[in-house]
Amino acid sequence: MKPEMPRARRQRRVLPAEVRTGHLIAAAAELFLSKGLDATTVDDIVARAGVAKGTFYHYFTTKADVLLALRARFSQDFNSRAQAAIDACAPDDHHARFRAWLRGAVSAYVANFRLHDVVFHDFTHDRRRSQEKDMVIDQLAALLDAGQKAGAWNLPDTRAAAFILFDGMHGVVDDAIASARLDPEPLCEILEDMLGRMLIR
Amino acid sequence: MKPEMPRARRQRRVLPAEVRTGHLIAAAAELFLSKGLDATTVDDIVARAGVAKGTFYHYFTTKADVLLALRARFSQDFNSRAQAAIDACAPDDHHARFRAWLRGAVSAYVANFRLHDVVFHDFTHDRRRSQEKDMVIDQLAALLDAGQKAGAWNLPDTRAAAFILFDGMHGVVDDAIASARLDPEPLCEILEDMLGRMLIR
Known part of the structure; x- marks a missing residue:
């Protein structure tokens, strides 16, 4: 089974990447609209998206980065x-x-x-x-x-x-x-x- | 001659007001174009217009005020x-x-x-x-x-x-x-x- 592992793990990581960035972007959009761009923090975004802060920083560097996406x-x-x-x-x-x-x-x-x-x-x-x-x-x-x-x-x-x-x-x-x-x-x-x-x- | 004084003084102050604000606005425009808006100070503007700083503050409150004008x-x-x-x-x-x-x-x-x-x-x-x-x-x-x-x-x-x-x-x-x-x-x-x-x- 061991030789199969990297492939399975890679597949598991590839799919959720799009889904997770999608969730983070959607959460940011909702917050930018309701709270405003300046008042929204990365903490707000991860809380709304229901992911760990580390997940955010895996895909984005800053709040401005999510805005670009x-x-x-x-x-x-x-x-x-x-x-x-x-x-x-x-x-x-x-x-x-x-x-x-x-x-x-x-x-x-x-x-x-x-x-x-x-x-x-x-x-x-x-x-x-x-x-x-x-x-x-x-x-x-x-x-x-x-x-x-x-x-x-x-x-x-x-x-x-x-x-x-x-x-x-x-x-x-x-x-x-x-x-x-x-x-x-x-x-x-x-x-x-x-x-x-x-x-x- | 004394009764004539106030009128003459008023006339002298009314005319230069437009000319002076015109000079200040023109000086500001030149500086905004050459130095940029942020780098231009009120000191720069009065120096370019050749007037005292008090003259500036007689007509304008801030640099933003000149920009509006x-x-x-x-x-x-x-x-x-x-x-x-x-x-x-x-x-x-x-x-x-x-x-x-x-x-x-x-x-x-x-x-x-x-x-x-x-x-x-x-x-x-x-x-x-x-x-x-x-x-x-x-x-x-x-x-x-x-x-x-x-x-x-x-x-x-x-x-x-x-x-x-x-x-x-x-x-x-x-x-x-x-x-x-x-x-x-x-x-x-x-x-x-x-x-x-x-x-x-």
């Missing part, structure tokens, strides 16, 4: 949801694919803006680029490039168009959130109308 | 420049007025982005509204409302359109600044084309 998870989740909505449309229906992106983006942002504000709390005006924004822009620019190639629309610059669509959507939804208009439907309708006007032949 | 001046300047560009167009040429706003906004932002970054250094994502942004949005929404009333275009929501136009412009210019493309002309052309598509009847 949470930010990455938040962005990947946003992109995956948008991609799933896009992929549910016919590959050649580029206008439907754009509307699916827009609806996915608006509803994800409205639903998760509090967590959005936690993970991007240190993103200021002078930070013009980030890995997270690049990811969103690249996804949208790819969608726009495909439609452009197929002749669905004619844009002078698909990357610039992606910024107008994403930042324009962001600005309209931010204003809605600031006035507590949290129903995504009227926002989607207005944005579909106005942003859709850019996507002409 | 600088931010207000920056925003008012942005708006005045945009308004001057708009007002140089015929009152009924709404498309020309929009293009004038756009060109004014793009060139002012590209020319002053370093000062922009200083005065808005603490504006983060979770800060959805500000007096400064409201001022820009109100100006643009008024332009859009006038064009809408005259039948130059037909927008489902002029305030939402103002956010798309301003935040879309901001996003495209931010990407350009991040890649050191500081010539406003190609940016204006692309933005005029794409944003102008929204302004249809």
Whole structure:
């Protein structure tokens, strides 16, 4: 039996790693939202996750480290949801694919803006680029490039168009959130109308 | 001669107040840009402005106070420049007025982005509204409302359109600044084309 041990132990350690970091990140997210980022301690996080402090330090160095992991998870989740909505449309229906992106983006942002504000709390005006924004822009620019190639629309610059669509959507939804208009439907309708006007032949 | 004295003294104090605060704000702006916000002291500011420390404290309470005054001046300047560009167009040429706003906004932002970054250094994502942004949005929404009333275009929501136009412009210019493309002309052309598509009847 002895030769089997390392493999079994390795398997046991590989699986729980993802589960455990997942629990720690989820516990941190809940605490950041309820107590605030500054007031949350590593002790709070391990207590909420129900793990020993040593487990935390096995995977993370500091609280800031968990926040980075949470930010990455938040962005990947946003992109995956948008991609799933896009992929549910016919590959050649580029206008439907754009509307699916827009609806996915608006509803994800409205639903998760509090967590959005936690993970991007240190993103200021002078930070013009980030890995997270690049990811969103690249996804949208790819969608726009495909439609452009197929002749669905004619844009002078698909990357610039992606910024107008994403930042324009962001600005309209931010204003809605600031006035507590949290129903995504009227926002989607207005944005579909106005942003859709850019996507002409 | 004695009854004339108070009036003359009052006049002498009223005029220099604006000039002196102007000098102090300008000196602070230069230092914030060259030394950075944190490294600049009140001593640096009075030395650069060539005034006594007491003069500083006559008009301002702290360094943060000068920064607020600088931010207000920056925003008012942005708006005045945009308004001057708009007002140089015929009152009924709404498309020309929009293009004038756009060109004014793009060139002012590209020319002053370093000062922009200083005065808005603490504006983060979770800060959805500000007096400064409201001022820009109100100006643009008024332009859009006038064009809408005259039948130059037909927008489902002029305030939402103002956010798309301003935040879309901001996003495209931010990407350009991040890649050191500081010539406003190609940016204006692309933005005029794409944003102008929204302004249809």
